[in-house]
Amino acid sequence: MKTYIDYAEISQAARRKITSAAVIPRPIAWITTVNENGSINVAPFSFFTMISPSILMVSFVQIKDRRKDTFENILRSKQAVVNIGDISLIEAIDNSSITIPYNESELAYIDVNLGPAKQVMAPLILEAPIAFEVEFLSHEELDDNGSKYDLTLLRILASHINSDLYDSEKHYVRLENPLSRLEGPKYGSSTELEYIRKF
Numbered sequence: 735m736k737t738y739i740d741y742a743e744i745s746q747a748a749r750r751k752i753t754s755a756a757v758i759p760r761p762i763a764w765i766t767t768v769n770e771n772g773s774i775n776v777a778p779f780s781f782f783t784m785i786s787p788s789i790l791m792v793s794f795v796q797i798k799d800r801r802k803d804t805f806e807n808i809l810r811s812k813q814a815v816v817n818i819g820d821i822s823l824i825e826a827i828d829n830s831s832i833t834i835p836y837n838e839s840e841l842a843y844i845d846v847n848l849g850p851a852k853q854v855m856a857p858l859i860l861e862a863p864i865a866f867e868v869e870f871l872s873h874e875e876l877d878d879n880g881s882k883y884d885l886t887l888l889r890i891l892a893s894h895i896n897s898d899l900y901d902s903e904k905h906y907v908r909l910e911n912p913l914s915r916l917e918g919p920k921y922g923s924s925t926e927l928e929y930i931r932k933f
């Protein structure tokens with residue numbers, strides 16, 4: 735037996751719960767940007783994926799027509815760093831989603847170290863095993879039943895990978911203990927990887 739749900743007949747909150755419980759696991763872009771006053775903004779986003787080898791997609795939801803600070807910073811500076819965390823960073827990633835006034839930094843609430851990027855002003859989070867320097871490519875404002883989303887494409891300029899996780903001859907990356915977002919406050923981990931095909 736199946737329960738049939740017509741999306742025209744349920745609330746947006748119900749749609750979000752159902753879709754985000756089904757489309758899992760979602761990777762997490764832990765994005766660093768520079769605020770207008772030069773302080774550093776850090777926040778996690780799981781409406782996130784790669785759409786080609788060097789293009790990433792992130793969707794920022796507007797709350798009461800207010801855009802996310804991260805998105806405002808990307809629009810203004812045209813750049814960011816997308817850090818990819820692992821399980822050891824779960825609390826820092828979650829805590830960095832705190833809502834605070836613009837131009838204040840989430841870094842006051844999390845214990846991480848920053849390092850310089852090479853091509854963009856935003857810093858890397860050094861504890862993240864992988865980080866991408868990105869530039870703004872394009873943006874479209876989506877209307878989903880009255881909720882607005884800033885769908886944003888970012889082009890990867892460079893990556894920083896912990897050297898012990900990278901085979902530079904084969905370009906093989908071994909991300910240990912990857913972290914993902916599940917429904918609501920749940921996070922997922924996949925410590926065991928299954929190979930069904932040899933490349």
Ligand SMILES: Cc1cc2nc3c(=O)[nH]c(=O)nc-3n(C[C@H](O)[C@H](O)[C@H](O)COP(=O)(O)O)c2cc1C
Nearest residue numbers: 777778779780781793794795802803804831832833
């Ligand atoms: C794991 C996780 C994933 C999230 N994913 C998104 C997302 O994809 N889009 C979004 O708009 N907000 C998302 N949020 C909420 C933002 O992180 C939160 O609104 C944050 O305060 C935004 O910061 P900013 O305004 O400084 O950019 C997520 C939060 C968590 C904890």
